[in-house]
Amino acid sequence: MATISLCMIVKNEEKTLARCLDSIEGLVDEIIIVDTGSTDRTVEIAAEFTDKIFRHPWTDDFAARNASFSKASMEYCMWLDADDVLLPTERDKFLQLKQSLPPDTDMVMMKYNTAFDETGNPVFSYYRERLIRNVPEYRWVGEVHEVISPAGNILYSDAAISHKKEGPGDPDRNLRIYRRMLESGKNLDPRQLYYYGRELYYHWQYEEAAAVFEKFLDLPEGWVENKIEACTVCADCYYRLGRNDDALPVLLRSLSFDTPRAELCCDIGNHFLKCGNYRSAVYWYETALTRERNDRTGGFVLPDCYDYIPMLQLCVCYDRLGDREKAREYNEMAGSCKPFSKAYLYNKRYFESLS
Numbered sequence: 001m002a003t004i005s006l007c008m009i010v011k012n013e014e015k016t017l018a019r020c021l022d023s024i025e026g027l028v029d030e031i032i033i034v035d036t037g038s039t040d041r042t043v044e045i046a047a048e049f050t051d052k053i054f055r056h057p058w059t060d061d062f063a064a065r066n067a068s069f070s071k072a073s074m075e076y077c078m079w080l081d082a083d084d085v086l087l088p089t090e091r092d093k094f095l096q097l098k099q100s101l102p103p104d105t106d107m108v109m110m111k112y113n114t115a116f117d118e119t120g121n122p123v124f125s126y127y128r129e130r131l132i133r134n135v136p137e138y139r140w141v142g143e144v145h146e147v148i149s150p151a152g153n154i155l156y157s158d159a160a161i162s163h164k165k166e167g168p169g170d171p172d173r174n175l176r177i178y179r180r181m182l183e184s185g186k187n188l189d190p191r192q193l194y195y196y197g198r199e200l201y202y203h204w205q206y207e208e209a210a211a212v213f214e215k216f217l218d219l220p221e222g223w224v225e226n227k228i229e230a231c232t233v234c235a236d237c238y239y240r241l242g243r244n245d246d247a248l249p250v251l252l253r254s255l256s257f258d259t260p261r262a263e264l265c266c267d268i269g270n271h272f273l274k275c276g277n278y279r280s281a282v283y284w285y286e287t288a289l290t291r292e293r294n295d296r297t298g299g300f301v302l303p304d305c306y307d308y309i310p311m312l313q314l315c316v317c318y319d320r321l322g323d324r325e326k327a328r329e330y331n332e333m334a335g336s337c338k339p340f341s342k343a344y345l346y347n348k349r350y351f352e353s354l355s
Contacts, residue, residue, distance in 0.1 A: 002101040004131065005030040005072030006080060009056070013082035014041040015166050021049045023085040027094055028078060034068040042082075060147035061177075066139050067265060076108075076131045077099075077138075093159035093314040095174065102322045106152025111160040111295065117304075119340060120163070126300045130161065143181060144174045145195045156296055175199040190222040193239075194230055194340045201233055210237040217253065225299030227257045232267055238255055247271060262291040262305040278317045285310040308337040324354065 003307040021031065031050035035043050036058040045051050052067060054071060056064040058083035069077045073119075086094060097108065103354035108131035115124035129148050130272040132138045140146040178196045181188065188196055193216045216222060231254035251268050254260070260268075269284035288310040295301050309332035319327035328351045335344040 001102075002076055002105075002131075003074035004078050004098065005032055005074040005134065006078050007034075007065070007072055008082065009036055009068055009078055010035045010042050010046065010082050011036045012038050012040045012042055014038075014045055016164075017042055017045050017050070019164075020080055020082050020084055021046075023087070023135065023182045024080070025049070027086070027091065027098065030072065030073050032068050032071045034049035034064050034071070035296070036064050037158050038277045042121065044337045053327060060145040065146060065332070069134070069139065070092070072134050075134055077134050078131050080161065081163070083163060083170050085162050085164050086159075087162050090159050090161075093157070097144045097157050097159055101131075102153075102155070104153050105131075105136070105155045107131065107150055107154050108147075109150065109154060109156045109298075111158075112161050112163060114163040115340065116162075116216075119338075122160075123304055124302055125152045125160070125295065127156065127296060127298055128161075130157075140190070144177050144192070144199075150298075155218075171202070175203055190216060191226065192218050193219070194226045196224065197230065201237060206240045208236040210234050210241070214250075217250075223298075224257050225297055228254045228261065228264065229259075229300060232264065235267065235271075238336075244271075244274075260287070260291065261299075262266065262288040262293065263302050265291060265301075266305045266309050266313070269310065273313060274319060278321050282314060282317045282321075285314045304337075308341070310345075312339065312341075312343055324351070327351075 006024060010033060024131070031052060033046040033050060033053045034056045035046070035053065036056055038348045043053060052071065054067070056067045058064065065079065090296055101108070107129050109126050109127040110130035112128045113122035113125045117123050117124065129150055132148055133152070138148050138151070174195075178192070178199060193212060197209050197216060199211035208352060213230045216230055217227060217234070231250050235247040238244065238250065246305065248268070248271050251264065251271065254264050265284045265288035269281045272278070272281035274286065288305060289307065291306065293301065293303070293306045311330045315327045315331040315334065318330060329342060331347040331351065334341065335348065338344060
């Protein structure tokens with residue numbers, strides 16, 4: 001059976017740390033906590049679970065995460081943020097993973113669920129490196145959105161970690177770090193440029209964000225999944241700036257990077273729906289339903305774009321085209337995915353009122 005060191009960096013996490021550690025209790029062999037300057041009860045709470053607590057100053061990068069890995073003594077390092085949890089439904093999957101992990105595995109990619117619908121089902125997820133062989137070659141890089149580049153023998157697990165954020169944290173930290181990097185004369189690499197654009201977008205600086213994304217898209221380098229996502233976010237910047245005519249070309253540009261994801265098909269369908277071009281919208285929403293979902297690309301996945309969202313939007317399109325029967329059929333299909341959806345129930349009452 002593989003042995004695992006849980007390695008965490010924390011600061012002022014008294015609201016969530018116990019919940020996180022309770023969720024993984026009994027499944028890891030060692031807990032390493034590196035505190036970066038807490039002024040609340042974080043360290044006291046951590047001491048209830050482990051005596052391996054260390055201090056490391058925060059330096060606007062993730063040296064502290066590497067410091068936590070350096071203290072580990074087990075075969076694999078596992079990272080969690082304090083507002084992450086292993087839900088009860090995932091514990092058996094995780095235990096089975098630990099018991100059956102092939103000895104030549106270097107990294108385990110686990111799904112990261114970060115947004116949920118009203119019934120608790122994930123609506124936004126992606127795979128992250130979660131268990132990493134404890135060797136010096138595998139260490140974190142990047143001042144923001146740090147990463148250990150997947151390498152070696154990689155295994156994908158069905159077990160998922162859920163991100164259950166409590167409070168806003170420091171929403172300006174990442175943008176502040178990027179600004180400081182640029183002010184110091186540092187050139188952002190393609191991955192950093194992509195995430196810098198996202199931070200500008202999150203801060204409603206749409207003009208600058210669009211310019212950064214366009215610069216990123218013009219680079220010959222860059223991960224294809226980041227390129228596709230950049231097209232989507234850049235298009236939304238243009239919508240918010242009232243530059244709708246600039247949005248569709250950048251959405252279509254994503255087709256030059258790979259075959260269309262359902263997420264992209266829904267975005268293009270939404271463009272035509274807003275323009276009143278319902279037949280073109282139907283084409284793209286129906287295409288979304290034909291796309292095969294592949295969670296293991298490493299890109300962001302919106303599961304609802306593969307069934308519920310296009311079904312619901314096809315209901316709208318066909319209703320506006322005057323085909324009420326087909327509209328009703330698509331609404332029932334959407335309801336089979338999410339029977340408690342407010343949109344589905346609203347449409348259901350609408351169709352009943354027409355009977």
